[in-house]
Amino acid sequence: MTETGIYVYAVSRDLPPAAMEGVEGVGGAPVHLIEGRGLTAVVSPVSLGEFGEAALKRNLEDLGWLERTARAHHAVVDAAAAHAVTVPLGLATVYRSEDRARQSLGDRHEEFDQALSRITGRTEWGVKAYADLAATGGERGAQDRGDQEETSGARPGTSYLRRRSEQRQTEEEARHEVLVAADRIDDELCDLAATRRLHRPQDPQLSGERGWMILNAAYLVDDERADDFREAVVRLAGERPEIRLQLTGPWAPYSFATEEEAWTEV
Amino acid sequence: MDRSVSVPTPRPPTPARGQRIALVDLLDRLLAGGVVITGDVTISIADVDLVRISLRAIIASIRPEMDRVLEEGDDVRDEPIQGVVVREDPRP
Numbered sequence: 001m002t003e004t005g006i007y008v009y010a011v012s013r014d015l016p017p018a019a020m021e022g023v024e025g026v027g028g029a030p031v032h033l034i035e036g037r038g039l040t041a042v043v044s045p046v047s048l049g050e051f052g053e054a055a056l057k058r059n060l061e062d063l064g065w066l067e068r069t070a071r072a073h074h075a076v077v078d079a080a081a082a083h084a085v086t087v088p089l090g091l092a093t094v095y096r097s098e099d100r101a102r103q104s105l106g107d108r109h110e111e112f113d114q115a116l117s118r119i120t121g122r123t124e125w126g127v128k129a130y131a132d133l134a135a136t137g138g139e140r141g142a143q144d145r146g147d148q149e150e151t152s153g154a155r156p157g158t159s160y161l162r163r164r165s166e167q168r169q170t171e172e173e174a175r176h177e178v179l180v181a182a183d184r185i186d187d188e189l190c191d192l193a194a195t196r197r198l199h200r201p202q203d204p205q206l207s208g209e210r211g212w213m214i215l216n217a218a219y220l221v222d223d224e225r226a227d228d229f230r231e232a233v234v235r236l237a238g239e240r241p242e243i244r245l246q247l248t249g250p251w252a253p254y255s256f257a258t259e260e261e262a263w264t265e266v
Numbered sequence: 267m268d269r270s271v272s273v274p275t276p277r278p279p280t281p282a283r284g285q286r287i288a289l290v291d292l293l294d295r296l297l298a299g300g301v302v303i304t305g306d307v308t309i310s311i312a313d314v315d316l317v318r319i320s321l322r323a324i325i326a327s328i329r330p331e332m333d334r335v336l337e338e339g340d341d342v343r344d345e346p347i348q349g350v351v352v353r354e355d356p357r358p
């Protein structure tokens with residue numbers, strides 16, 4: 001028989017027990033709550049055969065397992081966040097017993113309390129920007145070719161090299177331009193947000209996106225400014241045809257669960 | 267398919283809770299976010315090699331179109347022939 005551990009998804013304040021009834025955690029296990037000093041941990045039992053140290057190390061690198069676990073983790077966090085202010089914990093935070101989980105959460109009470117206060121009344125929104133430089137590059141390329149035909153007296157080799165050099169310069173300028181535009185988009189959104197965190201650009205193989213990712217940011221926005229924030233994203237998205245914006249959310253405040261000093265470089 | 271909404275849209279994007287979200291957006295948050303407390307099982311997510319995860323994802327989801335873009339993208343740019351270069355996919 002495999003040992004059972006306790007998976008901790010999140011810590012909430014004032015989470016009504018009824019809110020989590022029927023919610024399933026990883027492996028379909030029923031979620032329950034551990035109360036302590038005014039905070040509530042959202043947990044479920046897991047097999048240490050799957051979530052023990054050695055197994056976890058292996059499983060985390062299996063994309064199928066990672067996806068199932070990430071989605072299960074998110075479903076629980078999302079359900080809690082829909083009912084109460086909730087700080088998500090890192091993926092696969094596992095204890096050997098409920099007592100150990102309770103003890104550890106008690107030790108970190110102050111930190112959770114501060115985190116909960118920091119995110120109360122605020123929601124995380126994600127904004128991603130992609131530049132489609134192929135489109136603009138193609139147009140400019142066509143223009144260059146037109147110019148070229150008019151000056152066809154030049155030696156083909158020389159004009160090819162010159163054309164290549166001009167093309168490179170144009171591409172370089174286009175890249176610089178969209179990066180400046182991405183900074184401006186980020187600045188405007190930062191003005192509407194309580195705080196912002198940058199995530200690393202996504203791997204196109206994972207995202208399936210072909211454009212060049214020029215912004216991958218999470219913004220913590222006061223709930224009363226959420227409409228303004230969304231409207232700003234729509235407005236900014238209409239400004240430049242070669243830049244596409246995607247808004248995601250509302251998210252539980254994953255990106256803002258820890259203080260800024262603790263954000264790891266991404 | 268996911269709850270990311272491309273803008274501009276006819277109406278302001280109001281993604282709803284419960285829609286299927288993109289795994290990559292979720293991993294951004296789950297692997298870099300959340301309160302990290304040392305559980306009894308002391309593996310740190312930071313130890314997980316994301317490069318290897320990405321490689322596995324590539325192997326798991328071979329997309330011929332994407333492969334072609336990756337293989338030929340730079341060649342096409344350097345092609346001294348003007349106009350759009352269209353190549354036939356040699357695969358059946």
